[in-house]
Amino acid sequence: MRSRIVAVLFFCGSIAHPYVGASALEFMNIDMCAVSSSFGGAGSASSGTIEGVYKNPSSITGLPTAFSVYGSYALYVLDSLYSGAFAYQFENGIVLAFGTKGIFYNAIEAGIPYTSGFSTNLGAFDLYAAGAIALPLGDMLSLPIGFSVGATLGYALEVLDTTAIHAFVASVGGVAFFVERKLTGGVTIKNIGFGGTDAETILPPLEILLGAGYTWDVIDALSLKGLLDIDALSFAQGGIPTVRAGVEVLIMKFAAVRLGCVYADSQFDITAGAGAKFSLTAGAPFSVDYSFSTATWIGMRHTLSMSYSFGDIRGQKTTR
Numbered sequence: 001m002r003s004r005i006v007a008v009l010f011f012c013g014s015i016a017h018p019y020v021g022a023s024a025l026e027f028m029n030i031d032m033c034a035v036s037s038s039f040g041g042a043g044s045a046s047s048g049t050i051e052g053v054y055k056n057p058s059s060i061t062g063l064p065t066a067f068s069v070y071g072s073y074a075l076y077v078l079d080s081l082y083s084g085a086f087a088y089q090f091e092n093g094i095v096l097a098f099g100t101k102g103i104f105y106n107a108i109e110a111g112i113p114y115t116s117g118f119s120t121n122l123g124a125f126d127l128y129a130a131g132a133i134a135l136p137l138g139d140m141l142s143l144p145i146g147f148s149v150g151a152t153l154g155y156a157l158e159v160l161d162t163t164a165i166h167a168f169v170a171s172v173g174g175v176a177f178f179v180e181r182k183l184t185g186g187v188t189i190k191n192i193g194f195g196g197t198d199a200e201t202i203l204p205p206l207e208i209l210l211g212a213g214y215t216w217d218v219i220d221a222l223s224l225k226g227l228l229d230i231d232a233l234s235f236a237q238g239g240i241p242t243v244r245a246g247v248e249v250l251i252m253k254f255a256a257v258r259l260g261c262v263y264a265d266s267q268f269d270i271t272a273g274a275g276a277k278f279s280l281t282a283g284a285p286f287s288v289d290y291s292f293s294t295a296t297w298i299g300m301r302h303t304l305s306m307s308y309s310f311g312d313i314r315g316q317k318t319t320r
Contacts, residue, residue, distance in 0.1 A: 028190075039227045039248070042245055045213035045227060047061060047184065053152065057171060058149050070306070073303070083099065095132075101127075103125060127156070129155055132152040134151075163197060186211040211229045211230075222249070225250065272293075273289060273292060289305045
């Protein structure tokens with residue numbers, strides 16, 4: 001009976017979100033953030049973004065103020081996705097952050113060969129919670145290049161009916177900055193750990209991501225930014241690597257328009273989004289962002305997120 005339920009969890013992860021993989025706990029690699037979603041999910045080479053607690057933990061350095069909060073919600077065809085995070089940045093640039101994200105599934109798809117008495121409409125949800133630390137080593141050690149490192153320790157839970165999959169995972173990453181910090185390169189190793197049910201062991205979905213980014217200030221009122229992520233692990237294993245890429249046009253340092261794409265599992269999907277940043281008080285930005293993404297076999301997903309930074313202004317030497 002338990003093996004059948006675990007099989008359904010595998011099914012939910014692969015059908016509801018086909019290009020993240022085909023095993024339980026794959027929800028950990030689903031992008032639930034509006035900004036990175038509109039970049040096609042790319043973000044391993046970002047900096048100054050609280051969303052890094054879910055992706056590259058080193059990218060949470062460079063936040064504009066001492067405190068930052070973030071939240072998002074996405075309504076999908078088969079489920080609802082949410083995420084939230086809080087970060088504190090010390091005067092020396094070290095950042096501590098905590099984040100959580102999860103999924104509430106709607107009715108489980110019928111047509112799966114269940115054992116007798118096994119319902120086709122059971123409660124199911126996913127939850128991931130993590131704490132992160134990031135250090136701007138380049139600035140702290142006065143190195144000729146900017147360089148940040150970070151690590152995340154998290155717990156994941158996937159539940160269907162009375163069966164639960166637990167996992168303990170860690171992620172590590174680094175971002176380097178060149179050419180007056182306009183050119184960035186990043187590497188992330190995600191979901192190192194172990195998990196399973198009472199009956200069997202399940203390894204978390206490991207990812208090794210290589211990222212690059214570039215920001216071009218066309219004029220004072222207009223800048224362009226591009227991000228690219230490649231899954232090096234799938235390439236090393238002889239498969240076709242997952243590629244995520246996106247561009248952003250930032251106007252007057254206020255309004256942003258983004259377009260991205262994802263290629264994975266022989267699927268090509270488009271993402272898009274927009275955002276606006278306001279200053280409620282001096283040096284305390286409030287951002288609202290929206291993303292739209294397609295999934296070839298499922299349909300459309302709309303994500304809305306908000307973030308707010310407040311408290312003492314920090315010396316932001318890295319840029320997002």
